[in-house]
Amino acid sequence: LLLATGPDKPADLITRYTLRERRRQLRILLAEDNIVNQRLGRELLQRVGHDVEIAEDGLQAVEMVQAGGFDLVLMDVSMPQMDGLEATAAIRIAEAEQDAKRIPIVAMTAHALKGDRQTCLDAGMDDYLPKPLNRQRLYEVVAHWTGTSAPLTPASVDVPTVTGEQTPAQKPIFDRAAALDRMADDEELLLEVIEAFMEDAPRQMAMLRRNLEASDAQEMGR
Numbered sequence: 001l002l003l004a005t006g007p008d009k010p011a012d013l014i015t016r017y018t019l020r021e022r023r024r025q026l027r028i029l030l031a032e033d034n035i036v037n038q039r040l041g042r043e044l045l046q047r048v049g050h051d052v053e054i055a056e057d058g059l060q061a062v063e064m065v066q067a068g069g070f071d072l073v074l075m076d077v078s079m080p081q082m083d084g085l086e087a088t089a090a091i092r093i094a095e096a097e098q099d100a101k102r103i104p105i106v107a108m109t110a111h112a113l114k115g116d117r118q119t120c121l122d123a124g125m126d127d128y129l130p131k132p133l134n135r136q137r138l139y140e141v142v143a144h145w146t147g148t149s150a151p152l153t154p155a156s157v158d159v160p161t162v163t164g165e166q167t168p169a170q171k172p173i174f175d176r177a178a179a180l181d182r183m184a185d186d187e188e189l190l191l192e193v194i195e196a197f198m199e200d201a202p203r204q205m206a207m208l209r210r211n212l213e214a215s216d217a218q219e220m221g222r
Contacts, residue, residue, distance in 0.1 A: 024148060025049050025050055025051060026051070026071040026072060026142065026148065027050070027051045027053070027070050027071050028045055028050050028051065028052050028053070028070065028071060028072050028073070028074060028142070029052075029053055029054075029055055029061060029064055029065065029070045029072070029073045029074070030042060030045070030053070030054050030055070030074045031054075031055040031056075031058065031060075031061035031074065031075045031076055031079065031084065031087065032054065032055075032056075032074070032076045032079070032108070033056050033057055033076065033079045033080060034076075034200070035196050035200045036193055036196045036197050036200060037076070037108075037131070037133075038054050038056075039193055039196050040133065040182070040189075040193055041074065041108075041133065041138075042054065043189055043192075044133070044135050044138060044139075044184070045138075045142070047184070048139060048151045050142075053070075056079075057079045057080050057081035058075075058079050058081055058082030058083055058084055058086055058087030058090075059081040059082045059087070060081075061073065061075065061079075061082075061084075061091075062082070062087050062090045062094075065091050066091075066094055071103075071104075071146050072103065072104045072106065072142060072146055073091075073103060073104070073105045073106070074106050074108055075087060075088060075105050075106065075108065075125065076107075076108050076109065077107055077108065077109040077111070077120065078109065078110075078222045079222075080222070083222075084107060084108075084109075084120075084123075084125075085119070085120070085123040085125075088105050088107075088123050088124045088125050089123055091105065091124070092124040104126045104127075104145035104146065105124065105125045106125065106126060106127045106128070106129055106141055106142075107120035107125045107127070107128045107129065108129045108130075108131060108133070109128070109129075109130065109131060110130070110132075116128070127141050127144075129141055132182055133182065134182065135182060136150070139151055179193075207219075
């Protein structure tokens with residue numbers, strides 16, 4: 001129904017073959033160094049039929065894109081070796097040199113500062129997804145840049161905003177309702193992501209301590 005009446009409605013007759021083509025399987029590169037975000041992003045995309053491969057840093061992402069075969073790249077902005085902005089610039093330079101087809105690159109970042117979206121677009125990215133990922137927004141952005149249709153999911157829960165008047169004790173340490181909503185109400189997936197976080201957190205804390213001792217503010221920020 002959305003395909004028939006939405007802003008991108010086709011001029012010709014819609015058949016089951018049209019719908020099948022619009023929901024075709026995509027090959028997506030997820031460039032992300034955080035194991036929790038890797039697991040969540042891959043699962044959300046795989047459950048709607050897409051093939052997902054992981055790049056753990058920007059350098060690996062550039063190499064995998066140059067090898068070809070991807071329909072779209074989801075690029076974390078903050079990664080080791082080479083960050084997402086540098087990786088995108090390298091991909092765009094290579095495309096220009098080889099006269100290759102431009103691959104859509106969507107930024108993913110936990111930064112929500114004014115101007116961050118424009119920074120990503122100026123670096124050669126096509127769109128911007130804030131973290132934590134909203135699954136319906138993820139599906140819509142992927143569909144928009146690949147000419148496919150986005151699967152429908154139940155409406156997101158209304159998570160109340162924490163105001164400045166509330167004390168730290170009133171803020172939820174773990175907002176289970178919001179977490180489940182991001183996991184498409186999948187209890188098993190939520191458990192997997194929690195376990196991945198528990199495995200990864202000690203490594204992250206050790207890294208922070210090393211960076212603190214080395215007075216490396218840039219790495220601590222990342």
